[in-house]
Amino acid sequence: MLFTSKVGLLTMTTLATLASVVNAQNNHVWIRSLASSPIEAMVSIFSTGGGNDAWFTLPANYDDPNQSEWHRTGWELVAFRNKTATNERVGFYKDFNATDTFVTFYSFDYVTFDLTNPEA
Template identity: 45%
Template sequence: MGSIIVVNKSGSPISVFVSKYSNSEGSDAWFTLQPGGRDSWSRKGWELVAFKNANDTNRTGVYVPADSTVTFDDMAHVSVV
């Protein structure tokens, strides 16, 4: 099984959600990633990686394959490698 790595390059904590369409055993709860933080989710196939601000007034997301790294700079700048 692969993984999806998420990196927070912003200066603020951000809430992250990674769907579990391909891995029903994984968690799809919202998780707070601190500034400069990095975490990974075990997944296979394609998954949604979503972000929301602390007040849940703004959200963004990307649909990515396993073994991707998703970098969050701000709501308008999310990159996938």
């Protein structure tokens, strides 16, 4: 099925591509760890009602969405723990409403939240 507009002809593929670009810009939480020991993270599902709030081991970069990306909106808890010493933990309550957020865990005393990708 084709759609016409004043700027030209758009195909369903083009519309799907545009939709994926728009969706890729909002409500994603990207998390990585630059710590020397393995770190796990969990992101609550208070405002979404869906998703997974289990603990996941963090990668060192944002390259693989299956390992580093969560889809969240609104206020959520982001928690971190040492994978081998789970009594070491820290957490933050953060509003992820309508914006991408790039989180970097450095240590239990140093975690950053950026609105632009520090790897870009």
